Amino acid sequence: MSETSPVLRLTGISKRFGAVQALTDVDVALFANEVHALVGENGAGKSTLVKILAGIHQPDAGRIQLSGEDLVLSGPAAARDLGIAVIHQHPNLFPDLTVAENVFVGRLPRNGVRGVDWGELNRTAQRLFENLGVKQSVSVPVRGLSVADQQLVEIAKSLSLDARVLVMDEPTASLSSHEVERLFTIIRQLRGRGVAILFVDHRMEEVFEIADRVSVLRDGRHVITAPINELNPAEAIRHMVGRRLETLFPKEQATIGEIALEVRGLTRRGVFSNASFQVRRGEILGLAGLVGAGRTEIARVLFGIDRADAGEVLVAGKHAEIKSPKDAMRLGIVYVPEDRHAQGLVLDFSIAANVSLPIVERLSRLLVVDRVQERQIATDYSKQLQVRSTGVEQVASGLSGGNQQKVVLAKWLATKPTVLLLDEPTQGVDIGAKAEVHRIISQLAGQGMAIVLISSELLEVLGMADRIVVLHEGRVAAEFARDDATQERVMAAATGHVEA
Amino acid sequence: MSLLALQLFRRWETLLVVLLIAFIVLGSTLSPFFLSGSNFSDLTGNLMEKAIMALPLALIIIAGEIDLSIESVLGLSSALLGFTYALGWPLWLDIPLVLVVGAMGGLLNGLLVTRAGLPSLVVTLGTLALYRGLASVVLGPRSVGGWPEWFTNFGFGDVPGTLIPWPLVVFAVLAFAFLFVLHRTWIGRQIYAIGKNKEAARYSGIDVAKVKTYLFILSGVLAALAGVILTARFSSARADNGQGFVLDVVTSVLLGGVNIFGGEGTIVGVVLAIFVIGVLRNGLTLADVSPDTQSVAVGALLILSVAGPTLVRRITAARPRRQLTSPVSNS
Numbered sequence: 001m002s003e004t005s006p007v008l009r010l011t012g013i014s015k016r017f018g019a020v021q022a023l024t025d026v027d028v029a030l031f032a033n034e035v036h037a038l039v040g041e042n043g044a045g046k047s048t049l050v051k052i053l054a055g056i057h058q059p060d061a062g063r064i065q066l067s068g069e070d071l072v073l074s075g076p077a078a079a080r081d082l083g084i085a086v087i088h089q090h091p092n093l094f095p096d097l098t099v100a101e102n103v104f105v106g107r108l109p110r111n112g113v114r115g116v117d118w119g120e121l122n123r124t125a126q127r128l129f130e131n132l133g134v135k136q137s138v139s140v141p142v143r144g145l146s147v148a149d150q151q152l153v154e155i156a157k158s159l160s161l162d163a164r165v166l167v168m169d170e171p172t173a174s175l176s177s178h179e180v181e182r183l184f185t186i187i188r189q190l191r192g193r194g195v196a197i198l199f200v201d202h203r204m205e206e207v208f209e210i211a212d213r214v215s216v217l218r219d220g221r222h223v224i225t226a227p228i229n230e231l232n233p234a235e236a237i238r239h240m241v242g243r244r245l246e247t248l249f250p251k252e253q254a255t256i257g258e259i260a261l262e263v264r265g266l267t268r269r270g271v272f273s274n275a276s277f278q279v280r281r282g283e284i285l286g287l288a289g290l291v292g293a294g295r296t297e298i299a300r301v302l303f304g305i306d307r308a309d310a311g312e313v314l315v316a317g318k319h320a321e322i323k324s325p326k327d328a329m330r331l332g333i334v335y336v337p338e339d340r341h342a343q344g345l346v347l348d349f350s351i352a353a354n355v356s357l358p359i360v361e362r363l364s365r366l367l368v369v370d371r372v373q374e375r376q377i378a379t380d381y382s383k384q385l386q387v388r389s390t391g392v393e394q395v396a397s398g399l400s401g402g403n404q405q406k407v408v409l410a411k412w413l414a415t416k417p418t419v420l421l422l423d424e425p426t427q428g429v430d431i432g433a434k435a436e437v438h439r440i441i442s443q444l445a446g447q448g449m450a451i452v453l454i455s456s457e458l459l460e461v462l463g464m465a466d467r468i469v470v471l472h473e474g475r476v477a478a479e480f481a482r483d484d485a486t487q488e489r490v491m492a493a494a495t496g497h498v499e500a
Numbered sequence: 501m502s503l504l505a506l507q508l509f510r511r512w513e514t515l516l517v518v519l520l521i522a523f524i525v526l527g528s529t530l531s532p533f534f535l536s537g538s539n540f541s542d543l544t545g546n547l548m549e550k551a552i553m554a555l556p557l558a559l560i561i562i563a564g565e566i567d568l569s570i571e572s573v574l575g576l577s578s579a580l581l582g583f584t585y586a587l588g589w590p591l592w593l594d595i596p597l598v599l600v601v602g603a604m605g606g607l608l609n610g611l612l613v614t615r616a617g618l619p620s621l622v623v624t625l626g627t628l629a630l631y632r633g634l635a636s637v638v639l640g641p642r643s644v645g646g647w648p649e650w651f652t653n654f655g656f657g658d659v660p661g662t663l664i665p666w667p668l669v670v671f672a673v674l675a676f677a678f679l680f681v682l683h684r685t686w687i688g689r690q691i692y693a694i695g696k697n698k699e700a701a702r703y704s705g706i707d708v709a710k711v712k713t714y715l716f717i718l719s720g721v722l723a724a725l726a727g728v729i730l731t732a733r734f735s736s737a738r739a740d741n742g743q744g745f746v747l748d749v750v751t752s753v754l755l756g757g758v759n760i761f762g763g764e765g766t767i768v769g770v771v772l773a774i775f776v777i778g779v780l781r782n783g784l785t786l787a788d789v790s791p792d793t794q795s796v797a798v799g800a801l802l803i804l805s806v807a808g809p810t811l812v813r814r815i816t817a818a819r820p821r822r823q824l825t826s827p828v829s830n831s
Contacts, residue, residue, distance in 0.1 A: 305703070325705040335703065343703045346696045348763065357693055357704040360686040367685035411704070 005068060007032050007196040008053075008084070008165050013062035015048055019400030020428070022048040023059070026222045028215055030165060030196040035187060037211035037228075038200045041240055041459065045220040046200050050169045053198070054086035055079035066165075085158030086167040091150040095143035100125035102142050103157045128156040132186055148179035155186060166190060167198045172206055184210050204233040216240055237487070241459055252442045256466070257281030259317065260450035261333065261419045263302070266311030271297045272474035275311070279419070279467075284441065284451045286465030288458065289494045294474040295454045296338055299421045302452075303335035304328040315419070329358060332418035336408050336425055338454075340401070344408040347397040351389055352378035354396050355411045381410035385440055402433020409440060420444060423454045438464060458487050472496045512757035515808070516772040523776060527783030534786055541663045545656055545733065547778040548667035549574065549726035550745055551771075554752045555678045556719035558770045561753055562682075563712055564695045564762030565613060565620040570723040570749060572631035573605045574742035577727025579635035582644030582737025591651060599724045605631055606720020610713035628746070635739035644737040655732025667729050674722070679767040691715070695762030751798055752777050755805035777801065 006029035015023040023045045030036050040046050051057045052064075055073035064071055066082055073079045079086065093102045101108070103125050111117035125138040134152055142150060151171055158166055168187075172180045187210060191197060201207055207214060207228075214231060216223040216239040223239045224231075262278040272294030279285040287295045300306045302313065304322040313320045315331045322328050328335070337343035345354050352371075355378040356363055363370050363377075378392040385406040389399060396407055405425060412420065422441065426434045441464060445451050455461050461468055468485045470478045470493040478493035527534040553570045560567050577598040584594040605627065612623040654666050682688035693701040694708050702708050731737045756773035758765030777798060784794045 303703075324707065325703060326707060329705045337703055342697070343699045346693050346700050348696050349693070353689065353693075357689070357701075357706070360689050364686040367681070367687065369684065369686050369689060 006030055007067060009065045011063040013059045015057060015059050021220055023220045030198055032194045032196050033191055034212045035191055035197045035199050035210050037207040037214040038198055039207055039214060039236060039240060040217035044217040046217055050086060050167055050200055053084055053167050080161060083162060083164040085161060085163035087151060087154045087171060089170050089173055091154050093142045093150055093153060096141055098139050098141055099136060099153055100138040102153050103160055128159055148175050165196045169200045204236060208233055252446050254282035254446045256283050257448060262314040264312045267309050268297060268301055268306060269309045275476055277469045279450045279452055281448045281450050282445055283466045284445050284453055284464050286461035286468040287452060287454045288461045288468050288490050289471035293471040295471055296423055299335055299423055299454060302333060302421060329415055334412040334415055334417040335421040336412060336423060338423040340404055340408060345396045345404060348395060350393050350395055351382060351407050352392040354407055355381060355414055358411060358415050377414050381413055385410050386436060402429040405429055405437060419450045421452045458490060462487060470494050513769050513772060516769060516776060520772060520776050520779060523779045523783060527779060530783055531786035534783060537663045541658055541665055543778055543782040544668045545665040547774060548671050549730045550748050551671045551774045552674060552726045553723050553749045554770055554774055555674055556722050557749055558753045558758050558765055559682060559691055560715045560719055561758050562695045562762055562765045563691050563715055564698060565712060566624060567609060567716060567719045568624040568746055569609060569627035569631055570719060571742045571745040572628045573602050573720050573723035574727040575635040575739055576631045577602055577724035578731045578737045578741040579639035579739040581728060581731050583638050586644045595728055598728060599721050602720040602724025603717050606717040610716030614709035614712050639739045645735055647735050651732050652735045655729055675767060675771055682767055692763060747798060748777055751802040751805060755801055760806055
């Protein structure tokens with residue numbers, strides 16, 4: 001661990017998006033010949049920091065220094081020209097151009113006045129890959145390369161630009177274990193050549209395999225930076241989570257009643273198959289799994305948006321035919337969708353009109369909407385859920401994410417449901433509102449509602465759910481009672497690893 | 501006080517009233533005959549078929565779709581009415597029959613849009629040609645006359661003792677009904693919700709396909725009714741009745757402030773716009789401008805009507821947008 005001056009130093013970086021404070025006063029220093037891991041939960045601010053380094057976002061406050069000199073990353077081109085290369089989760093390449101063209105895009109070698117020197121281009125590109133110790137044909141189009149190979153193209157590109165700082169945003173997210181090993185070999189090589197590497201990840205075992213130093217972000221704040229040998233994975237996780245496991249997920253004791261919703265062998269071809277689970281009144285059932293595991297898709301079928309190909313749904317013990325959202329609502333099943341803006345709200349409508357939308361027909365007498373009653377209901381639920389607004393006539397688009405989510409909840413609570421399907425209810429919601437949403441969910445369970453909670457945030461599921469069903473590639477991979485569920489066991493099941 | 505004036509100015513309807521007054525003043529300077537009572541009767545009488553079709557079209561566009569086939573439904577209705585009347589069938593049977601056929605025309609549009617998932621622009625452009633073709637098949641190039649007096653009187657006569665044409669009475673009743681449905685009832689609320697965010701409407705339990713299908717049926721029925729009125733007014737059933745009407749109807753709806761992308765618009769605005777275009781055409785006719793040349797003005801208004809509200813919306817949006825940057829979460 002060299003105690004020389006850092007290549008890149010971030011001091012007091014803050015960034016706010018609307019009502020969400022994404023980063024607050026964050027300090028990070030990257031040194032040459034070092035892999036610096038940046039860890040944190042979803043929403044901790046890792047991606048924002050990466051985007052600031054990439055020049056995509058500009059910080060509201062703070063200094064960025066490269067080799068001791070202050071600089072402004074006004075855009076992606078500026079960052080690249082200064083020697084900061086960022087490799088995003090999804091490589092940004094031109095699929096129809098060749099590997100070599102992608103590496104040198106915008107800087108193709110010229111051949112007199114006639115045009116591109118293709119021979120020179122391919123030779124230089126080939127040398128870059130040889131330097132990395134990788135066999136890769138440089139004259140094939142990028143389309144058809146695996147994500148891992150595409151990342152290598154990005155890495156080769158950064159090498160060709162003499163990048164001094166390499167930022168990798170969750171590069172292993174969609175790699176096989178073999179590909180991860182190859183990537184790590186290359187990262188170690190680059191480190192040996194003096195590149196300062198920021199490795200953003202949340203998989204502890206990888207971080208502890210590759211990193212020399214680790215920084216933890218939590219709720220947009222820098223928690224700790226330590227050499228890797230002064231920390232163990234459990235401590236790192238504790239720093240990531242803080243004491244929030246107790247304070248943020250206050251699942252209250254609720255009397256678990258009879259079965260409210262039962263799913264037997266539910267199948268939608270190509271999406272999920274043979275899903276079976278049940279949820280009781282007063283119970284929170286967590287649906288865990290990776291993105292694309294089929295959780296949202298199951299919820300959509302239960303809410304009547306899509307139809308199942310096989311299987312049965314029972315509501316309160318009785319066979320239920322759910323052909324439309326209206327059928328679902330009649331059965332007391334409601335769905336708080338993942339995408340608030342596209343599916344949850346009519347943003348141009350007032351809070352009152354949004355809350356009343358599913359029940360507007362019932363709220364009408366001789367076709368006329370009873371606006372007094374509408375206001376009353378909207379006001380009651382807004383109060384109960386503590387929606388912060390100028391009043392129920394305020395237009396929904398002007399509310400913060402957390403308050404918008406509460407309006408979506410209010411809208412569905414106004415239908416007096418028995419089963420509440422929640423899809424990523426705290427996504428994009430700031431930390432304070434998140435705790436409130438958790439408290440509300442817990443209260444609703446306490447009132448006897450059966451709740452299905454879909455969340456990609458593992459700690460949220462672990463903290464809130466009484467039982468957890470883990471999906472992997474459209475199938476139920478495991479089921480855990482609250483006390484048996486650990487982050488590791490759920491993650492293992494979600495990634496398809498059978499428990500040892 | 502000045503704030504109120506500002507808000508009034510911001511309303512598109514206010515601009516339409518100003519435009520209407522301007523055209524009336526302009527018309528009266530063009531021809532001394534313009535402000536006469538009989539010209540008023542003429543002007544409105546000529547307008548009512550288009551006006552009746554504009555009402556359901558407003559709802560369809562607010563719901564995010566469009567119906568271009570209406571003028572052909574009108575033609576088909578006229579042709580079928582002539583055909584059945586010429587067969588010697590009584591009018592009390594013919595009229596309901598053509599209304600039912602109009603409904604079926606609308607239903608076909610609706611099903612193609614909602615069930616087959618085709619864009620309404622293409623579907624109704626297709627049926628615009630198809631229904632007009634059917635009208636020719638039914639009646640051929642001939643025209644049918646010899647209508648009973650009560651029928652033709654309904655077409656161009658006035659309410660006794662007034663200068664109010666009967667079709668205006670029909671339109672007024674319909675306009676109030678549409679005003680009520682769109683702005684006061686849950687049906688109107690659902691139409692706006694669909695137009696503003698179809699997905700959110702669907703996820704709120706609204707049967708989007710059903711609402712849209714009913715709107716297309718309504719459009720078909722009222723276009724057929726317009727066909728009956730036009731036949732009575734001309735005392736002549738022809739397959740080419742109402743050809744070219746769709747330009748004026750679409751222009752009235754958009755000039756009335758209905759957002760071509762759906763979700764916004766009022767019946768008051770549409771009614772005002774109908775009269776703006778009526779007065780414009782009437783004034784130009786009195787100034788001896790041929791109907792074809794008048795289309796220059798109507799076409800220009802159509803474009804203005806799409807560009808104008810966008811501008812006004814930008815002005816009005818300036819305020820709420822400021823709220824966006826400082827959301828209410830300061831507690």
